[in-house]
Amino acid sequence: MIQAILVFNNHGKPRLVRFYQRFPEEIQQQIVRETFHLVLKRDDNICNFLEGGSLIGGSDYKLIYRHYATLYFVFCVDSSESELGILDLIQVFVETLDKCFENVCELDLIFHMDKVHYILQEVVMGGMVLETNMNEIVAQIEAQNRLEKSEDQVLA
Amino acid sequence: MLNRKGRRWGADACVVGFSGGGVGAEFGDPLRERMVVPSLKLQDLIEEIRGAKTQAQEREVIQKECAHIRASFRDGDPVHRHRQLAKLLYVHMLGYPAHFGQMECLKLIASSRFTDKRVGYLGAMLLLDERHDAHLLITNSIKNDLSQGIQPVQGLALCTLSTMGSAEMCRDLAPEVEKLLLQPSPYVRKKAILTAVHMIRKVPELSSVFLPPCAQLLHERHHGILLGTITLITELCERSPAALRHFRKVVPQLVHILRTLVTMGYSTEHSISGVSDPFLQVQILRLLRILGRNHEESSETMNDLLAQVATNTDTSRNAGNAVLFETVLTIMDIRSAAGLRVLAVNILGRFLLNSDRNIRYVALTSLLRLVQSDHSAVQRHRPTVVECLRETDASLSRRALELSLALVNSSNVRAMMQELQAFLESCPPDLRADCASGILLAAERFAPTKRWHIDTILHVLTTAGTHVRDDAVANLTQLIGGAQELHAYSVRRLYNALAEDISQVTAAYTVQKTSEHRALFLRTSGLLS
Numbered sequence: 032m033i034q035a036i037l038v039f040n041n042h043g044k045p046r047l048v049r050f051y052q053r054f055p056e057e058i059q060q061q062i063v064r065e066t067f068h069l070v071l072k073r074d075d076n077i078c079n080f081l082e083g084g085s086l087i088g089g090s091d092y093k094l095i096y097r098h099y100a101t102l103y104f105v106f107c108v109d110s111s112e113s114e115l116g117i118l119d120l121i122q123v124f125v126e127t128l129d130k131c132f133e134n135v136c137e138l139d140l141i142f143h144m145d146k147v148h149y150i151l152q153e154v155v156m157g158g159m160v161l162e163t164n165m166n167e168i169v170a171q172i173e174a175q176n177r178l179e180k181s182e183d184q185v186l187a
Numbered sequence: 188m189l190n191r192k193g194r195r196w197g198a199d200a201c202v203v204g205f206s207g208g209g210v211g212a213e214f215g216d217p218l219r220e221r222m223v224v225p226s227l228k229l230q231d232l233i234e235e236i237r238g239a240k241t242q243a244q245e246r247e248v249i250q251k252e253c254a255h256i257r258a259s260f261r262d263g264d265p266v267h268r269h270r271q272l273a274k275l276l277y278v279h280m281l282g283y284p285a286h287f288g289q290m291e292c293l294k295l296i297a298s299s300r301f302t303d304k305r306v307g308y309l310g311a312m313l314l315l316d317e318r319h320d321a322h323l324l325i326t327n328s329i330k331n332d333l334s335q336g337i338q339p340v341q342g343l344a345l346c347t348l349s350t351m352g353s354a355e356m357c358r359d360l361a362p363e364v365e366k367l368l369l370q371p372s373p374y375v376r377k378k379a380i381l382t383a384v385h386m387i388r389k390v391p392e393l394s395s396v397f398l399p400p401c402a403q404l405l406h407e408r409h410h411g412i413l414l415g416t417i418t419l420i421t422e423l424c425e426r427s428p429a430a431l432r433h434f435r436k437v438v439p440q441l442v443h444i445l446r447t448l449v450t451m452g453y454s455t456e457h458s459i460s461g462v463s464d465p466f467l468q469v470q471i472l473r474l475l476r477i478l479g480r481n482h483e484e485s486s487e488t489m490n491d492l493l494a495q496v497a498t499n500t501d502t503s504r505n506a507g508n509a510v511l512f513e514t515v516l517t518i519m520d521i522r523s524a525a526g527l528r529v530l531a532v533n534i535l536g537r538f539l540l541n542s543d544r545n546i547r548y549v550a551l552t553s554l555l556r557l558v559q560s561d562h563s564a565v566q567r568h569r570p571t572v573v574e575c576l577r578e579t580d581a582s583l584s585r586r587a588l589e590l591s592l593a594l595v596n597s598s599n600v601r602a603m604m605q606e607l608q609a610f611l612e613s614c615p616p617d618l619r620a621d622c623a624s625g626i627l628l629a630a631e632r633f634a635p636t637k638r639w640h641i642d643t644i645l646h647v648l649t650t651a652g653t654h655v656r657d658d659a660v661a662n663l664t665q666l667i668g669g670a671q672e673l674h675a676y677s678v679r680r681l682y683n684a685l686a687e688d689i690s691q692v693t694a695a696y697t698v699q700k701t702s703e704h705r706a707l708f709l710r711t712s713g714l715l716s
Contacts, residue, residue, distance in 0.1 A: 048280050051350065053316045060282045077580035078544035113469050114549050115509035119459055120466070141237075142230050144280065145273050148309055157349030157385045159418055161377060162411045163466050164456050171374065175339050179302045 032158040033117075034092060035062065035107040036151065038140065043067040046102065046140045047147050051158030070096050070103050080114055097121045101137050123163050124154050130169045149175065226259065227252065229273045236281075249278050260291050268295055269306045276306070276313055289314050289321050296328045301339060304332070308343040317353040326356050333363040338372055345378040349385040357386040361393050368400045373409040380404065380415030384422045394423055398430060405440055410457050410464055413444065417470040424477050435478050438485045442492050445471045449496055460504035472496075472513040479521030486522035493518050494527055497534065505545070508538075512549055519557050532557065532564040539571045544580055551575060551586035558593040569594050573603070576610045584610075585618055592625040600633040604643060611650050620654040623647050627659050637670045641677055649684050 038047035045063050054062065069081055081094040095117045096105040104121050108114075125135075131150055132139040140147055153168045155161060162168055227235070232252055239245035256271045264271075272291050279285035288310060295307025315322045325347070332344040345367070348360060364386065367379035383397040397419065404416040420437070423430040448463045448471075457464035475493075479486040496514045501507040511534065518531040535557075538550035554572070558565045572594065575587035588610065595603045604626065611622045626647055634640035644663045648655060667677045 045280055049313075053318075053351070056279075056282075056284070076544075078548045078582050080545065080548050080582050082582070082585070113509050113513060114552070115505055115512060115545065116466060116469050118545065119506055119509060123459070142233055144277055145229070145306060145309065149305065152346050156346050156378060156381050159349075159381050159384060160414065160466055161381055162414075163459075163464070164410060166456055167411070171339075171342075175301070175305070178339060179305070182300050182302050 032111055033106055033108050033155055033160075034158065035105075036155065037063055037066055037103075037105045037107070038147075039063065039067055039103055039105075040101050040137060041071075041103075043071070046137065047144065047151070049148065049151060051155075066094060066105055066107070067103075069094065070105060079118060095121070097125075099125060102140070120154070120160060120163070123165065124151065127154065127165050127168050130165060131172055226255070226267050226270065227274065229270060229277060232274050233277065236278075245281075246283075249281070249283050253278065253283070257287055260287065265294075265298070268298075269300075269303045272306050272310050276310055279313065285314055289319060293321060293324050293328070296325055296332075301337075304340055304343055308347045311347050312350045316351050322351065322353060323355065326359055329356070330360060330363055333360065333367065338375055341367065341375050342378050345375070345382045349378075349382040352382075352385060352389065354389045357389045357393065361386055361390075361396055365396055365400070368397075368404070373407075373412055376404075377409070377411035377415045380412065380419050384415075384419050387419075387422055387426065391426060394427060394430065398423055398433070401434075402437070405437060405444075410467055414467050414470060417441075417467070417474050421470070421474045421477060424474070431478070435482065435485050438475065438478050438488050441471055441475055441478075442489055445475075445496075446492055449492075449499070459506040461501060462504070462506040462510060465506040465510050468510045469513045472510070472517050476517040476520045479517070481522070483522050489517075489521070490523055490527065493523065494530070497527070497530055508546055508549075512538075512553060516553060516556070519561060528561065529564065532561060532567070536568040536571060539568060539575065544583060547575065547578075548583055548586060551583065551590055555586065555590050555593065558590065565590075566594060566596075569599070569603075573606050576606060581615050581618070584614065585621075588614070588618060588622055588625065592629060595629040595633060597633045597635070600629065600635060601639070604630070608643075608646055608650070611647065619651045623651045623655050624659075627655070627662070631662070637666065638673055638676065641666060641670070641673060641680070645680055645684060 032051070034050070034052050036047065036049045036051075037045065039045045043064065048059065048063060050059060073081065075098065079096055081096070082092075091109050092107060093110075093114070094105055094107055095114060096103055097118065098104075104125060106117050106121060108117055127150060128135045128139070128147065131146070132143070150168070150172055153162060153171055232248075235248050235252075236245055239248050252274065256275055259267060259271050268291055272288055272295060275285045275288040275291075279288075292307050292310035292314060295303040296311065298304060298307070311322075311325055315325075329344045329348055332340050336344065345364070348356065348364070352360070364379050364382050367375055368383065370376065383393075386393050387397060401416060401420050401423070404412060405420075407413055407416070420434055424434055445468060448468055457467070459465050462468070475485075475489050479489055493514055496510065497518065500511045500514070502511060515531040515534050518527050523531075532554075535550050535553050538546050539554075541547055541550070551572070554565050554568065569591075572587060572590050576584060576591060578584045578587060588607075591603065591607060591610075595607075607622065607626050607629075611619065611626065614622055627644060630640055630643040634643070641663070644659065644666070648659070648663070667674065670677075
């Protein structure tokens with residue numbers, strides 16, 4: 032199971048925070064900070080797996096992360112997930128963002144945090160992998176966006 | 188009056204009531220003067236927050252906006268409610284309080300507009316949970332949306348239910364989800380299936396509701412549905428031995444699906460680096476592991492396919508390796524043929540030499556899982572494992588340490604301890620304690636001689652004394668006490684250690700502990716003469 036998905040930049044500023052297990056707000060923020068500090072210590076040419084920090088759970092949990100330009104994408108998972116599989120999943124998520132935003136960059140995530148959540152919801156649901164076919168995900172998101180747009184027009 | 192300060196403020200507004208005293212004063216009093224203040228779009232708020240140069244400035248901007256949002260909620264403005272909540276969710280991510288938006292989530296979910304529902308459900312997932320009474324209030328909305336909503340709305344409801352659905356909600360809504368399992372749209376079905384997994388976790392009795400549809404779902408060709416179904420079956424099997432027995436009969440079907448993926452592939456749309464839907468392959472392999480464990484017949488059914496996957500998978504990219512690792516773990520966990528087991532462990536051994544650190548990490552982790560059940564097979568790779576102790580990557584050296592300690596036995600203890608002692612001298616600080624205690628434990632179990640044992644403990648104390656637990660010292664004392672013939676030797680060694688480095692607190696403590704040997708100590712050091 033995926034416990035949490037965190038995206039933050041090189042300075043630790045959160046860009047996406049999604050927990051699939053309930054934690055009180057203060058703990059959530061602590062986890063984000065702790066995760067950032069753990070990940071920041073890592074050089075770029077070592078492996079993408081880190082034993083999890085103290086807050087998000089014991090020895091059963093690990094952090095699997097990828098570093099893209101100014102952003103870290105961190106998935107906190109338990110031992111039931113395939114480590115290499117999660118690496119590919121992160122890639123699927125990022126490539127999907129790329130398709131939805133057309134050459135996605137950090138600014139897109141900053142200014143469209145809600146849309147990023149909606150996209151993520153088509154990939155991971157309830158801490159489990161839902162869909163990995165990028166074309167399907169993008170088609171769904173575009174249909175939903177059109178639905179929103181048509182409602183806006185009705186208002187105007 | 189609308190404030191038209193350029194495009195930034197937009198053309199719309201929300202009505203806010205405030206007294207001359209400024210924001211934060213009493214609201215809702217019809218006698219007070221009401222002024223119209225434009226409502227920021229989400230992007231505009233984000234701009235403002237980014238413009239803040241200090242933490243204090245940011246806090247000010249956000250608190251000001253939150254006051255506006257609170258007022259807007261209190262006024263019950265339905266048109267901009269979705270935008271207000273979106274802004275609230277943004278500041279919530281930055282760590283600011285957002286609890287006053289919880290009831291607004293309910294209102295948005297109950298709205299007929301998709302735009303409202305979308306952000307309302309997101310708010311529910313981010314802000315609500317079982318501890319809040321409010322969470323039960325969305326049950327009715329979810330029920331309506333599941334039964335009458337358009338597909339995207341059904342999707343939102345299912346997503347929310349699978350994220351924050353409490354046991355009560357799950358019991359209430361199970362019939363609705365069950366209906367959606369077999370309706371035509373794959374988009375809704377795959378979400379309903381994963382929601383069922385969540386429901387079973389919350390209310391195990393619901394297994395009886397969601398077990399029967401699985402057989403039919405396995406015949407689907409849609410990968411999302413198959414992926415969810417395999418996840419659901421896995422969950423059912425892990426929870427109940429009866430379910431496990433029941434699903435053994437689908438092993439041939441699982442083998443067929445996997446074989447098709449491996450040889451032809453259902454759809455190229457799901458391929459990652461040329462491997463057909465590696466996510467689905469990994470899930471199937473995991474389920475096969477559970478079904479084949481301790482079951483001769485199932486193991487036999489899957490044997491050939493596992494051999495095929497183990498030998499034919501393209502290992503040039505990560506996706507293929509993910510599948511291969513899962514295959515190896517499955518082979519080792521079921522009743523597989525001896526030859527296949529040797530092949531599997533050798534694959535892991537090969538991966539230990541891979542240039543990709545991630546592969547080496549997973550290889551070490553996998554070997555650690557096998558070290559109890561297949562000790563001699565893993566022993567064959569001991570030299571490579573020991574090499575990994577020299578890794579600069581802390582994640583890798585930690586794994587290598589765990590595995591090395593697990594591989595110590597009476598025939599290799601001297602050689603292994605040499606390596607581990609060397610590692611202790613240079614390892615990263617956060618591994619010191621584990622390494623020290625690991626060495627001491629292994630020494631306890633496999634020491635060839637008492638003298639060797641004492642030497643080992645002394646070396647650990649002098650190398651990493653501060654990281655060693657107190658009972659190590661007690662053990663040493665006991666050990667020395669029980670080896671009369673080595674008293675002089677031990678005390679001499681202790682004295683040397685002390686002389687070398689007076690700051691070795693532990694060594695000094697040890698000397699003090701051996702009070703009955705103090706006379707011997709003083710004589711040996713020539714102090715009495």
